[in-house]
Amino acid sequence: MTSLTDLGVAAIRDGVAAGTFTAVEVAEAFNANVAAASALNAFIVTTPELALGAAKATDTRRAKGEALGLMGGVPIGMKDLFATKGVQTTAASHMLEGFVPEYESTVSQKLWDAGAGMLGKLNLDQFAMGSSNETSYFGNVISPWRRGDGGNAALAPGGSSGGSSTAVSARLAPAATGTDTGGSIRQPAAFTGISGIKPTYGRCSRWGIVAFASSLDQAGSMARDVRDCAIMLEAMAGFDPKDATSLDLAVPQWEAGLSGDLTGKKVGVPTEYRMDGMDPDVAASWDQGIAWLRDAGAEIVEISLPHTKYALPAYYIIAPAEASSNLARYDGVRYGLRELPDGAGLQDMYAATRAAGFGAEVKRRIMIGTYVLSAGFYDAYYTQAQKVRTLISRDFAQAFALCDVILAPTAPTAAFGLGEKSDDPLAMYLNDVFAVPASLAGLPAMSVPAGLNREGLPLGLQIIGRPFDEQGVLNAGLAIEQRAGFAARPEKWW
Template sequence: MTDLTDLGIAAIRDGVAAGTFSAREVADSFIASVEQGRALNAWLVETPEHAIAAAEAADRARTQGELLPLSGVPLGIKDLFATKGVETTAASAILKGFKPEYESTITSKLFGAGAGMLGKLNMDQFAMGSSNETSAFGNVISPWRRNDGGNAALAPGGSSGGSSTAVAARMAPGVTGTDTGGSIRQPAAFTGISGIKPTYGRCSRWGVVAFASSLDQAGPMARDVRDCAIMLEAMSGFDPKDATSLDLDVPQWEKGLSGDLKGKRIGIPKEYRVDNMPPEIEALWQQGIQFVKDAGAEIVEVSLPHTKYALPTYYIIAPAEASSNLARYDGVRYGLRDLPEGANLQEMYAATRADGFGAEVKRRIMIGTYVLSAGFYDAYYTKAQKVRALIARDFDQAWEKCDLLLTPTAPSAAFALGEKSADPIAMYLNDVFTVPSSLAGLPAMSVPAGLDAQGLPLGLQIIGKALDEQGVLNASLAIEERAGFTARPGKWW
């Protein structure tokens, strides 16, 4: 029999339903893989008992003919999602030991669909980072290695770095991620997997630790497009507990999958050709254009003139919202409390936040507090909101000429750990291709489409109109079918 950890969500679901193998066998295989992969530091908490209980329930359901959509499928959960009775830290020392008394809407939906939980996944602290180096519990290591023999440890992307590594290293068939400015898509590209950020509001944010509330959106990461569609169906839907949740029916995205793009117009935004972009990224982009042409699409050039302002706009709005959201971590109600002897309340606040937050979180809180302060609010925050509206308008105008957009996902392949951590600006530039669609609240997906000269994965991104997840999934499937990406990391850990 094929190693069960080589199977994706669809194959596990169908195999359990057919009785080819039991859900318990699947769970045991992935639990063993999680244990064998501990050197990658992808997991903050392991919950084998949860995965086993769900698997045994799935096996009973099969005998009774009552299987659920995700029966038999064990998943990894990013540590940004509240899980009842299971430590949820957002990879920050300030929440170490916090065990919620409630379950996030997304995990409730997944578990209600029959999925089990293998554990909680490491991430950049409070989802702030592009390399998973800001975690208070140590950086995640990508399972990939360059083929130059140097054996440098590589970044798995961020903030969903534990999630991307878990899927790429065959420790989970699918995982949850969150995407504020690219934190599903960029790590997916770095590790050779697929990941989709749905339209803002498709997936409930209730029970997800907040970073930037007008940008945060949950989504799935998995081996391929079909697996992402299956997970997204289970994760989506209206939630009255979330004021930003969209009250819409959930489409049958898996059933609607098709790689036939006849009649579709794919836009190529000229502003995405950035300075110093590696020739390999341009070559991959051209290959992607040929892929969608072969699938029947018409290629049109479009302009998104305010793209050049997207990164500075994002790095004003996101820190501003973060500074407000993270004000709740004060040492009074939950989490870390640092109370120096003789300290007053103000000193306790300062000591708790100084010890509990990492350097990147502090940097973004300070930036956010500055741009919201008297005298600078209009100059920075108000202006950034106006530019955000212009960026969204650019997309609206582009949709008059095309149905979808095709771009690279990231400006490079995975870089070595420590290579960019000393330069925040260089790190922020990793989001150059993903941030614009986040600011506009649009669905966007990354699929692996090739390897660079060092044998590392490179991803292509499809961006769609609001609520057109089906179009995004279908174009991504067309690329997936033609790219034939089967590369996987050699098991060195």
Template sequence: MTEITDLGVAAIRDGVAAGQFSAAEVAEAFNANVAAAQGALNAFIVATPQKALEAAKTVDDARAKGEALGPMAGVPIGMKDLFATDGVQTSAASHMLEGFVPRYESTVSRKLWEAGAGMLGKLNLDQFAMGSSNESSHFGAVVSPWRRPGSNAPLTAGGSSGGSSAAIAARLAPAATGTDTGGSIRQPAAYTGTTGIKPTYGRCSRWGVVAYASSLDQAGAMARDVTDCAIMLESMAGFDPKDATSLDMPVPNWTASLSGDLRGKKVGIPREYRVEGMAPEIEAMWEQGIAWARDAGAEVVEVSLPHTQYALAAYYIIAPAEASSNLARYDGVRYGLRDLPDGAGLQDMYAATRAAGFGAEVKRRILIGTYVLSAGFYDAYYTKAQKVRTLISQDFATAFEEVDVLLTPTAPTAAFALGENQDDPVAMYLNDVFTVPASLAGLPAMSVPAGLDAQGLPLGLQIIGRPLDEQGVLNAGLAIESQAQFGTRPERWW
């Protein structure tokens, strides 16, 4: 008999609706897994087993009364600790917000609760979502459930949504929310053999989400497969008048229109993504993905995105610049940490609070951002980066005149060991080389597991689509998923 915790979103929802098991049984099973794995994986900052059980009881009571159930009814999920949750600590994995308990609910989490989902807890992440390995968290690094054969060396689950990806891969949650600023949903999904989608910028409200870089941040769904991501994203997305960047347009029924048949579609292969020094295994997996796209009926076309080479540099100017502005609010005055040395004045309090509250990576990005926004360097760096961003968007627009979606690797390597890149920020930033361009252009993109490397670690393929064409991205993802038949899971050691 299949364990309840081996089921995904669709199977749990449908099983609860059919009376095969109760929502309470589902919540109890996942609560048990969360508790058992916490010491080893550190995926959660705060576990909320009672919240999961309360939501389950509401669903079970509604079913007993014959009431209509929501699209996520009975599905307990993990909530990235960047989303404000009423009455539950929201820390952004930072000492600066440790102990902060909001009295309001983010729009995305509220929509999920209204759809019938329950909360297993708040998931660990890189501090203020700044990182690619989940090592910058004030609450300690997340440990991937995956290991290299014959080695006990802890591996990264990716970042910043490392808690989300680890929880899904280890069967601690069937799905989780993530946020993606430069690849923070897609890269962790690739590292852990899970699936994640970043929708078009503006599809999901940013209200109640702790800000990193406001013109880039976007909430998205992470789950076991493409169908589950589609179900969850439908519940998360939608117009929100409280978010000025929210798109005022209806949410399509992506799940009902899912199809892995790519006949009549053109899949673009950007030649600039064949970067120098790319691992042969990544190249081989990409070629396999191209063959799968052809098998699904697509015509494969090589395209050019000539300004891709400047994307990473532009991103690491724009994102830190916005971060330095967004994080100025953490001053020790209104909420969050306050460090007030004896006899200190206001400026001393600011300095002491920020020195104690922000981690090293957050400080590094604030310093970079403040530098590029300063009077002498604004035009040389920030203005130029914004112009490059426009050119990158235009490259994508030109490519999409010829093709329907783009297919690339998600990350340049498989998961690396914790501590491996910690002393080299540039090496860490290069993990985002394939994901950043779509973020700069605000495009929908997703990662789907495609296979294993020689060490038995997951590799992912990325699909990038036109603005607002989540359906095209999901369909291409389903085609790859159907061909890859990725069913490998980490051997339980925790």
């Protein structure tokens, strides 16, 4: 039965529908893998009974001849940033430890409605702030990958969706939800040799997702191939009247529209992304990606995104500014942690609660955000960053007059070792350098595995598309996938 856990979303859905195996068999197989993988620390909470319950419901529907849904019989991992009714939702923070919502996020509800079941809540960087999973209050996730040098250094699974990337890569789940604020789906996907897509801002409802930076946060799917990402995204997306920034657009049939034939398409390669001192393996992988897309029929064009170098600083002003405000609600008054020292007044309670409830990186970003919004600094930082954001969006709009999609590396390096960058926030932030521009512009973007570097670690390639053109992004991703033939998987050591 172990081979069931090698199957992806489409294979499970189709196998269950065809009666090749039951949904319960699939859920049991993944539950077993989850239970055996505690060393990876991918889950904060496991919910085998929910996975089984959903599977039984699917099997019952099938017995009655009813439709099974886009995700019928597929168990998935849920990033612990999505509120799940009756199941602890923490955002990997001490602040929300023990918090059990009375409500279900729109995206997770859509997945359950589509026939998916929940294996558990996946670990992440605390409040989704981080690129290595080291900021989780519940201990960092460990990547299932190891360098091919025979050493056993623990590697970062990427962040913030590191539990998601590890679970999918290590066959603990065929797919998982992620959220991407400045690369939190794409970078962990790249680090662990899986695919992940962040759709256009507004495609997936943010209702019920613990907010980090509202103007950037966007949910997406992470799976082992492009088709699986397309299926799951189709189930997650859709207009939600409860989210004022939700896109009131019909959800395209992305799976049905998949095609790796890029004849007549133009692929832009941004000059500014080719940076001095670029990792040679990453540069080589990018060149290989260009060749693959040319092979798929696309014309390659050089494009310019002149404001790229300002993207990271602008991001690290806007995201913390919004976060500093979004996280003000964690004050110990209504839910979550409350620290009430003897004789404490309201201000003391705030200070003690927030000091104890937030980790160092969260505090750092709250302080940065508070600073850039404060009187006398607002114009120099926040207003300026918003101008940069507008210019970056304009860069992309001009580029998309010349091309249909953009190809770039997902991250500047392969996975780094845990602890290698945790003392240097700036080095950590630089990990987002290729991911952040698309986030600022609200564009759909995905990472697909492109091969291994000389250390035997996965590298990802990023495709960025026009607003609402997830199909173009998925198709270019598929073209790479078909040519990369990426079959590497981490050897089980856990």
